[in-house]
Amino acid sequence: MTRETVFTYGAPALKFGPGAADEIGYDLQQYDARRVLVVTDPGVAATGHPDRVAEQIRSFGLEAVVADIAHVEPTDESLEAAIDFARSNGPWDAFVAVGGGSAIDTAKAVNLLTSNAGELMDYVNLPVGKGTAPAKPLKPFVAVPTTTGTGSESTTICVLDVLEQKVKTGISHPRLRPTLAVVDPRLTLTQPAEVTAAAGMDILCHALESYTARPYDSFEAKRPEQRVPYCGSNPIADMWSEKAMSLLAGSFRQAVRHGEDERARGEMALAATFAGLGFGNAGVHIPHANAYPIAGRVKNFHPAGYPEGEPMVPHGMAVALTAPEAFRFTFDASPDRHVRAAELLAPGAGRPDDLRDFLPGVLTELMRDVALPNGIGEVGYTEADVDDLVEGTMKQQRLLATAPREVSEEDAAAILRASLELW
Numbered sequence: 571m572t573r574e575t576v577f578t579y580g581a582p583a584l585k586f587g588p589g590a591a592d593e594i595g596y597d598l599q600q601y602d603a604r605r606v607l608v609v610t611d612p613g614v615a616a617t618g619h620p621d622r623v624a625e626q627i628r629s630f631g632l633e634a635v636v637a638d639i640a641h642v643e644p645t646d647e648s649l650e651a652a653i654d655f656a657r658s659n660g661p662w663d664a665f666v667a668v669g670g671g672s673a674i675d676t677a678k679a680v681n682l683l684t685s686n687a688g689e690l691m692d693y694v695n696l697p698v699g700k701g702t703a704p705a706k707p708l709k710p711f712v713a714v715p716t717t718t719g720t721g722s723e724s725t726t727i728c729v730l731d732v733l734e735q736k737v738k739t740g741i742s743h744p745r746l747r748p749t750l751a752v753v754d755p756r757l758t759l760t761q762p763a764e765v766t767a768a769a770g771m772d773i774l775c776h777a778l779e780s781y782t783a784r785p786y787d788s789f790e791a792k793r794p795e796q797r798v799p800y801c802g803s804n805p806i807a808d809m810w811s812e813k814a815m816s817l818l819a820g821s822f823r824q825a826v827r828h829g830e831d832e833r834a835r836g837e838m839a840l841a842a843t844f845a846g847l848g849f850g851n852a853g854v855h856i857p858h859a860n861a862y863p864i865a866g867r868v869k870n871f872h873p874a875g876y877p878e879g880e881p882m883v884p885h886g887m888a889v890a891l892t893a894p895e896a897f898r899f900t901f902d903a904s905p906d907r908h909v910r911a912a913e914l915l916a917p918g919a920g921r922p923d924d925l926r927d928f929l930p931g932v933l934t935e936l937m938r939d940v941a942l943p944n945g946i947g948e949v950g951y952t953e954a955d956v957d958d959l960v961e962g963t964m965k966q967q968r969l970l971a972t973a974p975r976e977v978s979e980e981d982a983a984a985i986l987r988a989s990l991e992l993w
């Protein structure tokens with residue numbers, strides 16, 4: 571095999587800092603936009619942030635319509651409804667998303683399907699959808715995160731739950747990446763503690779998974795047209811991931827317990843952005859692959875802090891619950907990186923006798939402190955569900971390809987079984 575020698579790096583333009591969200595009208599004027607759709611969800615709409623952003627856009631003489639059309643953790647149905655709304659009330663010159671990953675991903679799908687012909691499932695990743703690449707460029711899109719988590723403002727992905735197939739998957743193409751990310755930590759002050767905890771674990775796993783991902787130069791050499799956004803761990807993504815971990819070490823617990831602390835909120839916003847800039851290029855692996863069936867096959871778990879009604883395991887929670895055991899499994903692929911990550915996350919912590927236990931121990935302690943459930947058992951799964959979950963994990967081959975070790979069905983089952991109860 572000829573080994574890869576090249577890696578790629580992509581990122582949106584970025585504006586960061588308290589007050590950054592007060593400049594979006596000016597930014598949109600630079601793109602020659604006149605009619606702008608501001609996409610949000612009802613929970614974020616209730617904070618007043620989207621209305622304030624729209625008002626500010628209008629003060630530059632632009633038309634701005636706020637639509638709370640995003641569903642928390644989007645589904646094919648919710649995205650189709652949002653696309654219908656945008657198609658029948660368009661045309662739009664630009665899109666703004668104000669919200670967490672759910673609103674930002676909804677706006678990505680709306681932008682894609684108001685700029686390109688066809689239906690949602692045409693663009694959804696194979697084998698669930700047709701995996702078609704968008705033929706035409708998308709409209710300018712400003713992403714304004716209100717959670718500190720997904721990094722969706724930096725990435726090329728839209729995640730959705732395909733209800734009939736009970737599977738979470740995505741649409742992934744460089745054209746989906748926002749034109750501009752506006753990260754204003756002030757908007758995150760109203761984020762509920764439980765959302766801060768789950769979304770914070772998402773940051774942590776983005777950083778850890780991209781840091782421990784299979785190195786870009788261990789893959790077979792690609793031709794230019796074969797390059798994918800996720801190219802494996804590489805020196806640029808590593809730098810973002812390491813810094814994200816240090817920021818989390820200083821501020822994660824504080825942001826959950828004292829959400830009004832602007833310093834902690836600012837550092838969490840930076841950590842989310844840094845991790846997004848890293849994993850958006852390197853990729854994620856086993857915990858994210860497990861998260862899709864854990865979230866997709868939920869029975870009747872209702873997390874505090876999220877909308878009532880339908881059961882859900884929020885993305886960050888679903889990712890975190892198998893992370894300690896996944897990193898025990900990947901330890902042998904890069905012991906130094908696993909130890910370094912543990913030390914970045916818990917500076918000054920003593921090393922255990924068996925270094926394999928170091929990172930899992932640091933993670934479970936953190937999860938207890940931010941009040942995450944104690945394993946997948948607590949969100950409703952039992953031993954009897956493991957085979958079913960494994961089947962869902964094995965469908966995420968795009969993610970498992972970035973894992974630093976090959977993952978067999980038996981390996982996935984062992985990780986899930988050991989994650990039923992973590993402490």
Ligand SMILES: NC(=O)c1ccc[n+]([C@@H]2O[C@H](COP(=O)([O-])OP(=O)(O)OC[C@H]3O[C@@H](n4cnc5c(N)ncnc54)[C@H](O)[C@@H]3O)[C@@H](O)[C@H]2O)c1
Pocket residue numbers: 611612613614617642643644669670671672673675716717718719720721722725726727728729730757758759760761762765768769772875876877885886
């Ligand atoms: N595209 C990507 O790169 C990417 C990466 C990771 C996850 N995701 C997806 O993102 C989604 C999760 O996004 P998330 O974790 O950011 O949460 P979210 O957008 O689902 O929001 C969670 C809850 O918090 C509320 N909320 C958000 N911000 C708030 C604020 N400032 N004040 C008060 N309430 C607020 C929302 O109304 C909602 O009820 C999932 O669908 C996940 O699959 C996407």
Ligand SMILES: [Zn+2]
Pocket residue numbers: 720772776858885889
């Ligand atoms: Zn994630």
